[in-house]
Amino acid sequence: MIKLLRADMIRMFRSRILHLMMLLFAGLFFLESAIATVDNVQEVENAFSSVIFGMGSVLLPMFVSIGICLIIGGEFTSGGIRNKITVGHKRESIYGSWLICSLVITLAMTVVLVIASFASALVFGIDMSDTNAKATVINLLVMLVCDMGFTAIIVMFAALFTGVKSVAVAFIYNETTMMIFAMLGEVYKNSEVYKLVCRFFIQSQTKFYTTFQMTDTPWLTALCSASLGVVATIAGIVSFRRKDLK
Amino acid sequence: MEYVLKTNGLCKQYKSFKALNGLTMNVPRGSIYGFVGRNGAGKTTLIRIICGLQLATRGSFELYGQQSFGGKINTARRRVGAVVETPSIFPDMTAQENLKHQFRVIGVPSFDKVGELLELVGLADTGKKKAKNFSLGMRQRLGIAIALCGDPDFLILDEPINGLDPQGIIEVRELILKLNREKNITVLISSHILDELSKLATHYGFIDKGTLVREMSAQELNDACKKCVALTVSDTAGAVRALEALGYAADVGYKIFEDGRIDVYAQPNITQLVHAFDKQGCELVTVREHDETLEGFFISLVGGEQHD
Numbered sequence: 001m002i003k004l005l006r007a008d009m010i011r012m013f014r015s016r017i018l019h020l021m022m023l024l025f026a027g028l029f030f031l032e033s034a035i036a037t038v039d040n041v042q043e044v045e046n047a048f049s050s051v052i053f054g055m056g057s058v059l060l061p062m063f064v065s066i067g068i069c070l071i072i073g074g075e076f077t078s079g080g081i082r083n084k085i086t087v088g089h090k091r092e093s094i095y096g097s098w099l100i101c102s103l104v105i106t107l108a109m110t111v112v113l114v115i116a117s118f119a120s121a122l123v124f125g126i127d128m129s130d131t132n133a134k135a136t137v138i139n140l141l142v143m144l145v146c147d148m149g150f151t152a153i154i155v156m157f158a159a160l161f162t163g164v165k166s167v168a169v170a171f172i173y174n175e176t177t178m179m180i181f182a183m184l185g186e187v188y189k190n191s192e193v194y195k196l197v198c199r200f201f202i203q204s205q206t207k208f209y210t211t212f213q214m215t216d217t218p219w220l221t222a223l224c225s226a227s228l229g230v231v232a233t234i235a236g237i238v239s240f241r242r243k244d245l246k
Numbered sequence: 247m248e249y250v251l252k253t254n255g256l257c258k259q260y261k262s263f264k265a266l267n268g269l270t271m272n273v274p275r276g277s278i279y280g281f282v283g284r285n286g287a288g289k290t291t292l293i294r295i296i297c298g299l300q301l302a303t304r305g306s307f308e309l310y311g312q313q314s315f316g317g318k319i320n321t322a323r324r325r326v327g328a329v330v331e332t333p334s335i336f337p338d339m340t341a342q343e344n345l346k347h348q349f350r351v352i353g354v355p356s357f358d359k360v361g362e363l364l365e366l367v368g369l370a371d372t373g374k375k376k377a378k379n380f381s382l383g384m385r386q387r388l389g390i391a392i393a394l395c396g397d398p399d400f401l402i403l404d405e406p407i408n409g410l411d412p413q414g415i416i417e418v419r420e421l422i423l424k425l426n427r428e429k430n431i432t433v434l435i436s437s438h439i440l441d442e443l444s445k446l447a448t449h450y451g452f453i454d455k456g457t458l459v460r461e462m463s464a465q466e467l468n469d470a471c472k473k474c475v476a477l478t479v480s481d482t483a484g485a486v487r488a489l490e491a492l493g494y495a496a497d498v499g500y501k502i503f504e505d506g507r508i509d510v511y512a513q514p515n516i517t518q519l520v521h522a523f524d525k526q527g528c529e530l531v532t533v534r535e536h537d538e539t540l541e542g543f544f545i546s547l548v549g550g551e552q553h554d
Contacts, residue, residue, distance in 0.1 A: 007347055016338070079331075083348055083393075088323035244301070245300065
């Protein structure tokens with residue numbers, strides 16, 4: 001597993017896809033910060049926080065899912081996966097290595113988000129004096145855990161829908177989930193069940209982040225999201241072990 | 247004889263289609279085993295199962311003495327290198343980077359052998375050229391180099407000469423022979439290009455509709471395909487006396503089969519044969535010239551009709 005992890009880490013972090021994804025993400029962040037500054041968005045606690053979490057909750061999962069699917073999918077299209085299995089690596093080790101690398105990518109993207117947010121605040125002169133530091137840190141951590149749970153789901157898609165089609169599957173999953181929660185939110189806004197289900201999916205957390213509200217009991221949201229990630233990982237490994245590969 | 251791979255009634259079913267149907271074969275150590283069959287006969291499926299890419303529906307195999315259902319099969323696979331269908335290479339990497347990546351996957355700490363492997367497969371001068379810009383033959387050779395990264399004792403090559411130009415075919419053939427002779431690597435090659443296979447293989451396995459129809463050594467195949475005159479006679483003992491009187495030695499000059507047929511090699515004078523047989527009171531029933539090619543032999547084994 002350590003051998004695989006080393007090989008995968010080096011390949012992933014040298015991958016142009018990842019570099020491009022990080023640059024594009026940071027670029028979009030700057031663009032959104034610039035728009036927020038021009039529009040003088042003041043209705044939330046401050047524009048800086050709103051932009052971070054708006055981008056973080058909506059765009060970060062999208063970028064992460066595309067990047068991971070392209071990088072893992074590349075192993076199927078190039079045949080790299082065959083070179084791993086043929087030399088005796090267990091499928092669970094291969095999956096584990098992909099998962100760890102993908103979680104590191106998610107962490108790296110979150111770091112890009114935070115760095116870009118501070119950089120854009122400096123560039124555009126965004127006032128950060130009103131920023132609630134404690135709430136920002138808690139929200140960032142909850143968002144990171146939610147993103148990691150989401151990453152586990154994406155790795156499952158990438159392992160099961162081999163190749164580039166996993167990008168489409170991940171995109172459809174992300175957008176559909178977001179739409180479903182937006183619609184259900186209109187009807188079941190006050191339902192406790194709806195609120196509980198929302199805790200499992202990062203796509204349903206957007207409203208909290210974009211309006212910079214602290215989610216109530218953030219630890220529960222983190223726990224729910226992480227547990228969904230664990231379930232996806234178990235399901236992914238079980239299915240991947242049985243999957244016929246070409 | 248010591249075997250690297252033994253399969254025992256391997257079956258693989260995709261929905262209603264049986265890709266492998268109780269396939270049993272044995273690959274001797276040190277051999278170049280030509281695995282011959284039509285497209286869709288089950289060659290690639292068998293290779294995928296041995297490499298661990300697919301699971302057999304029924305049956306088992308033994309690789310270096312380790313059973314496929316045992317926990318140590320992955321350890322046995324470390325002694326195997328394979329190129330399944332297309333070479334498994336990252337197109338955005340150079341040949342050297344591809345090899346280094348495979349060394350990391352295997353866990354080899356040093357890259358000292360990268361240059362040696364590139365030299366061996368004739369890709370030492372590719373420099374910074376990305377694998378996506380390689381010709382098919384170069385990719386195939388890079389695929390073989392990657393398969394050799396773990397210093398395997400057993401190399402599995404699935405249709406290694408498919409799509410190669412004549413020069414590429416010669417290069418790959420010479421490489422396989424070199425690996426077998428100099429490094430004593432056992433090679434399993436699947437192919438439907440029989441003529442090319444006949445220049446390499448020491449053993450053959452003929453597969454049709456997922457079943458091994460016949461397994462034989464190259465010597466046995468040569469005997470089966472040797473130009474000869476096939477005779478059917480009324481008295482085999484009398485025929486043997488007549489042949490030996492004419493100076494034909496058993497097994498070299500002629501061969502007797504269980505069904506009573508006698509193959510006489512070289513080109514005998516039929517008039518002399520008839521006289522000699524007559525002297526021994528043996529009646530010559532039929533005389534047929536037999537000049538079978540490898541293709542002809544294969545067709546006679548699996549039948550001439552087309553399969554999908």
